[in-house]
Amino acid sequence: MKKSYGVMGGVLAVFFAIAGCSSDDHSEMDHGNNxxxxxxxxxxxxxxxxxxxxxxxxxxxxxxxxxxxxxxxxxxxxxxxxxxxxxxxxxxxxxxxxxxxxxxxxxxxxxxxxxxxxxxxxxxxxxxxxxxxxxxxxxxxxxxxxxxxxxxxxxxxxxxxxxxxxxxVDPESYDTDVAIVIDEFASMGMGMGMDHSTMDHGDMEHDGNDDMSHSEMMNEMYDTMVINGKADPQIESINVVEGNRVKLRFVNAGLFTQVVSIPEHSFKITHYDGQPVNEPDVLQDTAFRIAPAERYDLEIIMDNPGAWGIQVFAEENQERLQALIPLVYEEYEDEELQTVDSISSFFDLTTYGIPKELDIGDITKEYDMLLGSDDGGDTFTINGKKFPNHEIYDVEEGDVVKFTIINDTDFDHPMHLHGDFFHVISKGGKAIQGSPVLKDTLNVRPGETYEIVFEAKNPGNWMFHCHEFHHASGGMVAEIHYEGFELPFTPDPNIPNMPE
Ligand SMILES: [Cu+2]
The missing domain is CATH 2.60.40.420 (Cupredoxins -  blue copper proteins)
Structure with a gap:
């Protein structure tokens, strides 16, 4: 199977060489019963x-x-x-x-x-x-x-x-409500399993691959897309009946920003990171990006019978990391999967849904969060500092804290705040035009600037870090400390704590 994609007017060929997508390979996953x-x-x-x-x-x-x-x-x-x-x-x-x-x-x-x-x-x-x-x-x-x-x-x-x-408490009713967890695996030494500790950042600097950047190495190593723990041709099928109302909860548990596209069905993105979108619009022919640790909930009405393949591919590693998730109507189990021919547009969360007034107080503290890399991809910094000598942002309970996050690197950084959600209020200096965007993980792409606001109401010491774990272990970690908060435990020097 070979497909080409026109992306945003550019010419970008993606080759889906997915062997054996005929239905006898579809694993059955009956979400009603199993x-x-x-x-x-x-x-x-x-x-x-x-x-x-x-x-x-x-x-x-x-x-x-x-x-x-x-x-x-x-x-x-x-x-x-x-x-x-x-x-x-x-x-x-x-x-x-x-x-x-x-x-x-x-x-x-x-x-x-x-x-x-x-x-x-x-x-x-x-x-x-x-x-x-x-x-x-x-x-x-x-x-x-x-x-x-x-x-x-x-x-x-x-x-x-x-x-x-x-x-x-009052859930909406769906005929199928299923999580789709995206991950990827490095099968080097196929059949042997791989010692992933070799991906440990410390080792990489000493293993003779100095001429290879971290991201190049990542792209070389990771070659198998994993969906709910399975790889092609055993990715489990989502089985539906015409008229079904389906909720799909996409979760990215991996290390790459993935592109997802739903073929020949209109859909709504109802939640970002589990939090509701205000009056989501109907989308069609629109792919969305999901970065490490993000979640997107979709609602789809099954009104176009067939055997469909939901496409997922890693934007930076399309050749190796791509998959089709079978979305198959009753009576179409034996058909070859069909998918989208081209991606005509990408989802934009700054303009999606309907605006709604935010119930947050006046900003009491402002901080910068400059995402940097001294050496093009081996160490990563926040405000020039790297873990364990990292940036500490001090807040008091009741503060309304604004962060301006700037990505001055060539990599995506899905920034995750522990302990609370934050509101994304602007991107590139322009206020959010659509629904409020409440998230716990925000993918900041190269060159992008965002402003986010969070209300300090959950006392503690909280990490704020990149969720590409190699970037975190390369230093991209900060912490928020509440004034007067006492550590809830005594660090044991004999225990090798590795938070990053
Ligand atoms: Cu990162």
């Missing part, structure tokens, strides 16, 4: 919803040929989806059965600081054989994800992630 198998049901104890996650090494097959000695939660990749109801008291017991320390971060969800799961910042890492209990109240509905925050460049890459969904 969802139970994919969810961690948890148990009710003392009025709380309790989930147990054991972190183990697991022999994981992406398809019949590509495998990895993965690190997993309860033996699956991704970890089983955790779904709770708004208002639930949630308890997650994490048992570390690896031989390295780990920790669990609930990404995007505003947790109490001591539950944030960041080793060295909010807790000591969970040592091998040890357990840690996380407890939260699920009071903000949305699509989130959980992942390790210890040595993320190794641990998340190796499979330590899963989806966490908080259903609103």
């Amino acid at each position: 969802q139970q198998d994919e969810q961690n049901e948890g148990t009710f104890e003392d009025g709380k919803k309790v989930f147990n996650l054991e972190v183990t090494e697991t022999h994981w097959m992406f398809n019949d040929e590509v495998m990895m000695d993965a690190w997993t939660y309860n033996g699956t990749l991704p970890g089983q989806e955790i779904r709770v109801q708004e208002g639930d008291e949630v308890v997650i017991n994490v048992k570390n059965s690896l031989n390295v320390p780990t920790a669990l971060h609930l990404h995007g969800f505003p947790v109490p600081n001591e539950m944030d799961g960041v080793p060295g910042v909010t807790q000591n890492a969970i040592m091998p054989g040890e357990e840690f209990t996380y407890e939260y109240q699920a009071n903000v509905p949305g699509t989130y994800w959980y992942h390790s925050h210890q040595d993320g460049a190794t641990q998340v890459d190796r499979g330590l992630y899963g989806v966490f969904i908080v259903e609103p």
Whole structure:
């Protein structure tokens, strides 16, 4: 199968050489009946919803040929989806059965600081054989994800992630409501699994690849797109019936900015990072970018029967990282997947939806966040500083804090603030024209400038870092410190905490 794409008037050829997309290869995923198998049901104890996650090494097959000695939660990749109801008291017991320390971060969800799961910042890492209990109240509905925050460049890459969904008290009804978790795998030494610790930033400077930039190396290594833990031709099919109302929750758990396009159906983007868009417009023939750690919820009415392939490809590594996610109507199971011929436009969150007044106070503090790189891609800085001698932004509870984020590098930086959402108020000096944009992760592309505002109402020490983990381990980490906040734990010098 070969397709060419005209992108924004330019000529850009993308070759989809996806072998065996005939339907006999479609794995069946009946979301009506089998969802139970994919969810961690948890148990009710003392009025709380309790989930147990054991972190183990697991022999994981992406398809019949590509495998990895993965690190997993309860033996699956991704970890089983955790779904709770708004208002639930949630308890997650994490048992570390690896031989390295780990920790669990609930990404995007505003947790109490001591539950944030960041080793060295909010807790000591969970040592091998040890357990840690996380407890939260699920009071903000949305699509989130959980992942390790210890040595993320190794641990998340190796499979330590899963989806966490908080259903609103009054949920909309969908015939299918499914998460699509995008990731990528470096299959070098196919069939052997790869020692991802070789991707560790420190090693790279000493392994004789000095003439190769970090991003070039990344593009060389990562060659397998992984969707919900599976690679072509075993990417699971989303099976639908004409007239269905479908909710797709896209989550990027990987390291590349991905482009997603929905073929021959109109759709709405209803949520950014789990938070609702005000009066979303109907989109068609519009691809959207999803950067590492971002989430986009889509609503699609199934009104065009066929066997469709939702396209996903890494913008900077199209040759190697591309996939089709089968979206197949009943009666079309045996057909070859059809996909879009060209991408005519890209989604723009600055003009999407309808404006609505923001209920935030006057700005009390302003900070700059200059994203830099001294050497073109090996070390990364914020305001010229790099972890562990990083920028600390001081705030007081009640502050309304504006950050001006400027990307002075050649790379995308999906910047993630822990502990709270922020409002994106302008891009390139121009105010947001559409719906308010409330996010926890904002992809700042080369040359871009954004202003964001957050209300300081969740005391703690919170990381604010790039979610391309290699950039974080290369230094792109800052912290927000609330005045007067006392560290909720005593750092143990014998525990190798690696928050970045
Ligand atoms: Cu970055």
